[in-house]
Amino acid sequence: MDLFRLLIGMVLSSAIGLAxxxxxxxxxxxxxxxxxxxTVIFGFGGWSWGLLLIAFFxxxxxxxxxxxxxxxxxxxxxxxxxxxxxxxxxxxxxWGAILxxxxxxGGGGRLxxxxxxxxxxxxxxxxxxxxxxxxxxxxxxxxxxxxxVPVGTSGAVSRLxxxxxxxxxxxxxxxxxxxxxxGSALGNRPGLWNDVFIVPAGVVGGLxxxxxxxxxxxxxxxxxxxxxxxxxxxxxxxxxxxxxxxLRGWRWLNNDVVNFLSAVAGSGAALLVGLLGWG
Ligand SMILES: [Zn+2]
Numbered sequence: 001m002d003l004f005r006l007l008i009g010m011v012l013s014s015a016i017g018l019a020x021x022x023x024x025x026x027x028x029x030x031x032x033x034x035x036x037x038x039t040v041i042f043g044f045g046g047w048s049w050g051l052l053l054i055a056f057f058x059x060x061x062x063x064x065x066x067x068x069x070x071x072x073x074x075x076x077x078x079x080x081x082x083x084x085x086x087x088x089x090x091x092x093x094x095w096g097a098i099l100x101x102x103x104x105x106g107g108g109g110r111l112x113x114x115x116x117x118x119x120x121x122x123x124x125x126x127x128x129x130x131x132x133x134x135x136x137x138x139x140x141x142x143x144x145x146x147x148x149v150p151v152g153t154s155g156a157v158s159r160l161x162x163x164x165x166x167x168x169x170x171x172x173x174x175x176x177x178x179x180x181x182x183g184s185a186l187g188n189r190p191g192l193w194n195d196v197f198i199v200p201a202g203v204v205g206g207l208x209x210x211x212x213x214x215x216x217x218x219x220x221x222x223x224x225x226x227x228x229x230x231x232x233x234x235x236x237x238x239x240x241x242x243x244x245x246x247l248r249g250w251r252w253l254n255n256d257v258v259n260f261l262s263a264v265a266g267s268g269a270a271l272l273v274g275l276l277g278w279g
Pocket of ligand 1: 230239242
């Protein structure tokens with residue numbers, strides 16, 4: 001174990017976490033989550049792993065700001081602000097942190113590198129799809145039945161959202177390849193040509209993660225209902241202050257758990273692509 005790298009990881013993720021807090025992208029508990037996941041991913045995965053987490057965080061925070069006022073009126077999901085809390089931070093970075101530990105203590109290996117990229121692609125794709133898809137000119141449809149549903153409904157998909165998910169996945173795959181090329185140029189290790197497989201691994205991981213996210217959202221994710229506003233919501237207490245009651249879905253399967261599971265699915269898909277590419 002490299003204590004020095006762990007320390008650098010902690011300093012770097014603390015700096016990013018505090019910057020995120022000042023930019024109103026993270027709550028205080030979210031800062032803690034960023035430091036936890038950032039330190040582990042950076043310390044045990046390495047430079048490229050830590051930088052990929054930052055690429056996810058910065059790009060998603062910037063997209064949150066894109067046409068912000070418009071999105072607040074379109075879907076209530078966006079009205080609670082953009083500060084991500086501990087649960088959201090662990091949902092997005094938790095599985096990546098576990099993979100980093102496996103990478104360090106299980107002897108490393110390319111397949112875990114692909115799996116990590118797939119996990120990051122899945123959470124990036126989901127975030128980009130949510131932030132951009134809400135602006136879709138067409139009404140979104142439920143992934144399971146194809147029925148048109150209100151904007152912001154769990155499990156709703158649109159052409160624009162799918163395009164955003166694809167872009168996010170590609171962004172993560174290409175960014176990881178770039179970091180790898182930079183690392184190789186610094187003399188880390190040879191065998192560059194094979195590394196190109198990380199791009200399709202990221203794209204497939206991101207898309208599979210998004211589909212799993214939407215399927216869970218449309219079927220078993222907990223959905224609540226506010227009697228006062230007569231609206232469906234993902235919150236146990238509605239933004240109007242009233243306690244909601246569960247309409248459908250499993251109580252423990254909230255949005256954070258869904259995001260975590262889609263990261264797991266994305267990493268599995270990316271690992272399979274890595275197996276195909278690298279044998
Ligand atoms: Zn309400």
